[in-house]
Amino acid sequence: MRYRVFRITLWVTGLILLYLTSFANRVFADQDQCENLSVGYAMQVSQEIAQANFDNLPPVLMVWQQSCGAIEPLFRARTLLMIHDGVLTRENEPENLLEMAINFEIRNGLMDDEDVEKRDDYFETYRDYFGYVPVNSPFDRETRKLANTMLAEGQYDDLAKALLTLYSGRTHDFFQILKKGELEGTVLQESYRKRVKELRGKPEFNLGISSGIWMPTSDLQALGNKPFAGVLVGVKRGRWAVNASFEMRFGTAGDEVFIHSRDTITRAKHYQGGFLGLEATGLVLETGRFRSGLFLTTGFDITDLVEEGQDPRGKTLYSPAIATGFFLGYAFPNRTQLAIKPGIQFLNYKNDGGTPLSGNAITLRLVFSYSDNASRTQGLKRLGY
Numbered sequence: 600m601r602y603r604v605f606r607i608t609l610w611v612t613g614l615i616l617l618y619l620t621s622f623a624n625r626v627f628a629d630q631d632q633c634e635n636l637s638v639g640y641a642m643q644v645s646q647e648i649a650q651a652n653f654d655n656l657p658p659v660l661m662v663w664q665q666s667c668g669a670i671e672p673l674f675r676a677r678t679l680l681m682i683h684d685g686v687l688t689r690e691n692e693p694e695n696l697l698e699m700a701i702n703f704e705i706r707n708g709l710m711d712d713e714d715v716e717k718r719d720d721y722f723e724t725y726r727d728y729f730g731y732v733p734v735n736s737p738f739d740r741e742t743r744k745l746a747n748t749m750l751a752e753g754q755y756d757d758l759a760k761a762l763l764t765l766y767s768g769r770t771h772d773f774f775q776i777l778k779k780g781e782l783e784g785t786v787l788q789e790s791y792r793k794r795v796k797e798l799r800g801k802p803e804f805n806l807g808i809s810s811g812i813w814m815p816t817s818d819l820q821a822l823g824n825k826p827f828a829g830v831l832v833g834v835k836r837g838r839w840a841v842n843a844s845f846e847m848r849f850g851t852a853g854d855e856v857f858i859h860s861r862d863t864i865t866r867a868k869h870y871q872g873g874f875l876g877l878e879a880t881g882l883v884l885e886t887g888r889f890r891s892g893l894f895l896t897t898g899f900d901i902t903d904l905v906e907e908g909q910d911p912r913g914k915t916l917y918s919p920a921i922a923t924g925f926f927l928g929y930a931f932p933n934r935t936q937l938a939i940k941p942g943i944q945f946l947n948y949k950n951d952g953g954t955p956l957s958g959n960a961i962t963l964r965l966v967f968s969y970s971d972n973a974s975r976t977q978g979l980k981r982l983g984y
Contacts, residue, residue, distance in 0.1 A: 633667035637731040640666070641738035644676050648741045656680050669695070670730030671702040675742055675766060682759045683749065689758055689785055696762075697790040702728065704770040704981055709734045710743075711768075743768050758785055774983030795982060801975040802836040807968030811940075813848055813872075817958030819948060821853045822870060822902070831878060835970045838882035844896060848872035858904050859952025860912040867904035867913075874900050874920060874944075888930045890938075896922040900946055902956075918948045922962065934971045940964040 640663040647655045656676065663673050674693070681687035693699075706729060709718045722734045732738055746766035749755075755763065761782060765773035782788040809829045815822055825848040833842030852870040876898015883892040900920040905913035924942020931937070941963050948956040 633670075634726070634731045636666045637663070637670070637672070638733070638736075641672055641732040641736060645736075645738040645741040648676075648745050649737075653680060653683055667730060670732075671699050671706070672730045672732040672738060674699045675703060676738075678762055679742060679745055679749075679766060682755065682763060683745075687759055687762075688756075692758065692786050694786050694790070696787045697794060700765055700770075700773065700787075701981060703765065704774070706734055706739070707768055707770050710739055742766060757782060758787070761787075771983065774981075778983040791982065795979070795984070798975050798978045798982070800837055801972050802834045803970040803972040803975060805831070805833045805835040805840055805842060805968060805970040807831045807842070807966050809846065809940075809964050809966045811962060811964035813944075814961045814963075815958055816960065818955040819946065819958030819960065821856050821954055821956065822872075823850065823853045825850045825870070825872065827873075829874070831966070831968070833878075838892075840880045840970075842878045842880075844874065844876055844878045844898070846874045852904055855954065856904060857953045858906075858912075858914040858950065860906075860914045863912065864952060865906045865912055868907040869905040869911075869913075871903040872901055874898060876920065880926065890928045890930060890936070891926065893925050894923065894940060894942065896920070896944075900944070900948075902948065914950075914953070916948055916950060916956070918946045921945045924962070926966075928966075934976065935967065935969045938966045938968070940966055 640659060643659055644656060644663075647653070647659070657680070660673060660677055660680070667673065678687065678693075709721060712718045718734055722729060743766065746763045747768075750760070750763040750767055761773055761776050764776070776782065777788060777791040780788065780792075807830065809827075809831065811827055813825045813827050815824070827846050827848040829844060829846030831842040831844045833840060848871070850870050852867040856867045857864050858867050874896075876896050878894055878896040880894040881892050882890055884890070898920055900918045902916040902918075903913065904916070905911050922942050922944040924940055926938045926940040928936050928938030942961075944960040944962055946959050948958075950956045
């Protein structure tokens, strides 16, 4: 019992020293020295693992740490050795475990990439990020083999089992464990939750197109129902989105629409209209890929009425506009969304000297939109989303 306590104390002390000195090592250690020595240490560690000489690993790992600091390959070897020796517990769990897991997930993806040239080019570009240990090196293969062997032959607690799953190459399964919250109470699970929340809070660029029908009421009904098409561009963040909205309506004016232009009252024949403003949407309910919520728009509505003839007279009318309604949508896996948006638009048109055009409008829109933030999407995908 005393021997086990001693070993745990030794490992905890080693971990504390590892993270207290990692920053200093990064700043003051000779980078060229790390680059020159890291491959050799990795090769030595892989040979000791292949021969099951685990007692020979601690001094090698300590010297490697002194040369390079807390790089991912060294961290991986230490973690596997702690699990092998039965001294990894929730109490001595490293705080930067999530960052190291993400680093390994990238490396693991490159290991399985059949495009060797692409893999090697990526490694050469980010050599320092990968601790200067080549991707798919004997070190990678031996640590993956060791993790698979321990996973198949031993009984471990949930944290150790999850880490063995990670280092066996099943990175997707590892992040699914975190996504389901199966490591509750660990620093790793809490770090994962914070990272997901942080990524989800990043704003996304939003672009959409819309089409539908504009159905005026009361006196405004004299203009008749009008089809419209539009675009919206804006920013989406979490459950909220704000877009600039532009819509164009087209058609003919009603048979009994008169305007006062050039001191003459004349019948309008041609019609063009539109809306320019801002739209805010809020997500209320999300079930799987189905979503529903509310929207509010504010801006100006425009109606252009022109008579028929060689030198036509016309009149352009403006009205402040506020619209509200709800939407029902479906989100596709490729970041696009299709939504139907019924609503009511409150208007205040004044056609002095002509046909009264007071009234509001009922709208029915079909909106197809795309939203994305490359870093947000890639980050969540890497975490199992």
